[in-house]
Amino acid sequence: MMRYLAGRLLRALLTIFLVVTFAFFVLRLSGDPALLIMSVDAPPESVEAFRISWGLDRPVWVQYLRYIVHALTGDLGNSMRDGRPALQLVLERVPATLAITIPAFLLKIAIGVPAGIYAALHRNSLADRMTMLFSVAGFTMPSFVLALLLVLVFSVQLGWLPSSGSEGMANAILPIVTLGAAGAAILARFTRSAMLEVLGQPYIRAASAKGLTWRRVVTEHALPNAAIPTTTIIGFMVGTLIAGAVVVESVFAWPGIGRLLVISVANRDLAVVQTILLFVAATMVTANIIVDLVYGWIDPRMRTSPR
Amino acid sequence: MTEPLIDIRNLTVDFDTGHRVVRALHGIDLAIQSGEAVGLVGESGSGKSVTWLAALGLLGGRARIGGEVRFEGHNLVGAPASELEAVRGARIAMIFQDPSSSLNPVYRIGQQLAEALQLHRGMTSGAALAEAGRLLDRVGIADAMRRLRDYPHELSGGMNQRVMIAMALAGQPQILIADEPTTALDATIQAQILELLQEIRRDSSMALVLISHDLGVVAENTDRVCVMYAGRIVEDAPIATIFEAPAHPYTSGLLAALPELEGPRRPLVAIPGVVPEPWNLPPGCSFAPRCTEFEAACEAAVPPAVELARGHRAACIHARSGVA
Numbered sequence: 218m219m220r221y222l223a224g225r226l227l228r229a230l231l232t233i234f235l236v237v238t239f240a241f242f243v244l245r246l247s248g249d250p251a252l253l254i255m256s257v258d259a260p261p262e263s264v265e266a267f268r269i270s271w272g273l274d275r276p277v278w279v280q281y282l283r284y285i286v287h288a289l290t291g292d293l294g295n296s297m298r299d300g301r302p303a304l305q306l307v308l309e310r311v312p313a314t315l316a317i318t319i320p321a322f323l324l325k326i327a328i329g330v331p332a333g334i335y336a337a338l339h340r341n342s343l344a345d346r347m348t349m350l351f352s353v354a355g356f357t358m359p360s361f362v363l364a365l366l367l368v369l370v371f372s373v374q375l376g377w378l379p380s381s382g383s384e385g386m387a388n389a390i391l392p393i394v395t396l397g398a399a400g401a402a403i404l405a406r407f408t409r410s411a412m413l414e415v416l417g418q419p420y421i422r423a424a425s426a427k428g429l430t431w432r433r434v435v436t437e438h439a440l441p442n443a444a445i446p447t448t449t450i451i452g453f454m455v456g457t458l459i460a461g462a463v464v465v466e467s468v469f470a471w472p473g474i475g476r477l478l479v480i481s482v483a484n485r486d487l488a489v490v491q492t493i494l495l496f497v498a499a500t501m502v503t504a505n506i507i508v509d510l511v512y513g514w515i516d517p518r519m520r521t522s523p524r
Numbered sequence: 525m526t527e528p529l530i531d532i533r534n535l536t537v538d539f540d541t542g543h544r545v546v547r548a549l550h551g552i553d554l555a556i557q558s559g560e561a562v563g564l565v566g567e568s569g570s571g572k573s574v575t576w577l578a579a580l581g582l583l584g585g586r587a588r589i590g591g592e593v594r595f596e597g598h599n600l601v602g603a604p605a606s607e608l609e610a611v612r613g614a615r616i617a618m619i620f621q622d623p624s625s626s627l628n629p630v631y632r633i634g635q636q637l638a639e640a641l642q643l644h645r646g647m648t649s650g651a652a653l654a655e656a657g658r659l660l661d662r663v664g665i666a667d668a669m670r671r672l673r674d675y676p677h678e679l680s681g682g683m684n685q686r687v688m689i690a691m692a693l694a695g696q697p698q699i700l701i702a703d704e705p706t707t708a709l710d711a712t713i714q715a716q717i718l719e720l721l722q723e724i725r726r727d728s729s730m731a732l733v734l735i736s737h738d739l740g741v742v743a744e745n746t747d748r749v750c751v752m753y754a755g756r757i758v759e760d761a762p763i764a765t766i767f768e769a770p771a772h773p774y775t776s777g778l779l780a781a782l783p784e785l786e787g788p789r790r791p792l793v794a795i796p797g798v799v800p801e802p803w804n805l806p807p808g809c810s811f812a813p814r815c816t817e818f819e820a821a822c823e824a825a826v827p828p829a830v831e832l833a834r835g836h837r838a839a840c841i842h843a844r845s846g847v848a
Contacts, residue, residue: 423688
């Protein structure tokens with residue numbers, strides 16, 4: 218078990234390292250930050266001075282080695298825009314992002330899982346068809362479309378909720394609903410098919426033949442098995458807690474990591490973008506490890522037999 | 525003759541596929557006496573399993589069930605869920621073809637056995653676990669108390685079928701329906717499981733319904749056999765009669781396809797053709813297109829079951845004269 222965990226951890230670190238490396242080179246190939254930040258008509262001497270002061274005049278591999286060595290000591294570089302440490306800039310934004318992604322995550326589970334279970338248990342009923350209709354609508358509709366629709370109804374027409382900003386709790390409601398709806402739709406569909414798969418298994422019929430009530434067959438025999446595949450998708454959703462709200466934060470002008478990412482990419486603010494990608498990779502990888510551990514806990518077939 | 529333990533009368537099952545309604549059972553009449561061992565033989569899709577799943581209300585929402593299943597003074601067809609739950613496992617237990625997937629993969633063997641014991645005998649969990657160990661021992665699993673902590677995937681198919689049998693015994697049922705209990709197991713294990721079922725029957729007054737596509741298996745383990753074809757019982761007779769004087773050409777066909785252990789070697793004869801689809805049955809006798817005795821009258825009407833002797837019925841127009 219410890220060896221397995223160590224191997225898993227090593228692979229996770231390798232993944233993060235590869236993501237950081239990839240981001241480093243792609244960012245430097247896709248545009249010159251000096252020209253973007255100094256503006257195009259700046260005198261060539263000051264552009265050159267900017268390059269030298271940020272180390273951009275050196276060969277890329279030297280820049281890369283410097284970056285890695287500094288990163289290992291916890292220094293992820295400074296923002297080219299305001300000179301503050303990138304890590305600090307990113308960490309400042311984490312609470313705002315989590316303030317919408319965590320409630321949205323809970324919303325997804327609270328709606329998606331029961332809806333999927335209900336639909337599976339009442340297969341082909343009107344309720345099932347309606348659930349699946351909403352589900353298809355929910356995950357095919359791009360989040361910015363849903364966001365704009367919600368703004369149109371609740372901000373413009375009804376005037377109940379603000380359309381953007383971050384002054385208070387009311388501002389968070391529309392972003393949370395937008396994020397939650399799409400996730401709930403995916404989760405409902407996933408849970409439904411997992412449930413249907415399990416309900417068709419011989420052990421469900423065998424449990425009924427044993428004399429258990431249908432309620433106990435469902436809650437004690439079907440649900441624990443359906444939880445196994447559903448865990449995968451929920452784990453994936455945990456992985457998107459940090460970076461899953463890029464579009465929604467932009468539409469609602471919510472000052473989270475997603476919005477910072479968009480602005481930093483546009484400005485070629487290298488250190489900030491790299492730091493965000495490092496965070497994203499780390500959460501994804503952590504979520505994956507958690508899923509693996511939870512798997513072993515809920516599915517005895519995944520555990521290695523001690524004998 | 526005494527009152528039968530269970531009396532199935534004109535049982536029909538229709539499956540609603542959404543596009544059409546398909547009849548899977550065309551009026552089954554079958555009575556089983558207390559302690560009797562009856563075999564149900566036929567090819568896949570002949571309705572052997574469906575008969576018992578219908579009787580226990582285990583077919584799900586798409587099945588429409590007609591007729592009667594009289595058991596202990598009640599009709600199980602259309603009975604409320606609570607009445608069926610009280611019968612399942614406790615009075616009539618069922619074991620299935622694929623033992624390894626009939627056990628829940630996320631629970632230990634002991635938990636699953638204890639669940640049945642708590643349900644049917646009202647035991648506390650501690651007592652149930654101890655009794656579960658005793659039952660495992662009873663069905664021939666060595667080191668039973670330790671095996672209770674195993675998950676189904678840690679046991680072989682044969683062991684899992686023993687666990688299923690133990691679980692069926694937990695309710696001390698009057699009838700055990702064994703639905704192809706050995707089909708998924710290899711030959712040596714098959715013999716052991718059948719031997720175990722015989723042994724249990726000797727020790728208790730439990731009736732056994734052995735569903736199999738293998739007439740040989742049924743012959744060795746039951747007193748009486750019902751041959752099913754396309755949703756009907758075409759012949760119902762004591763084992764000896766089936767072998768000595770089969771009345772239905774389908775039964776004769778099954779016998780001809782069976783290898784003999786003694787006597788001269790002879791080529792095995794297969795029945796030509798395939799079982800018709802339930803939505804595409806031929807007119808009259810369903811077996812007519814494959815029958816060696818076919819004549820025009822066979823297509824006129826479905827032949828009714830005729831009592832040829834005491835305990836011997838057959839549904840064939842040729843059976844009337846007593847020779848097939």
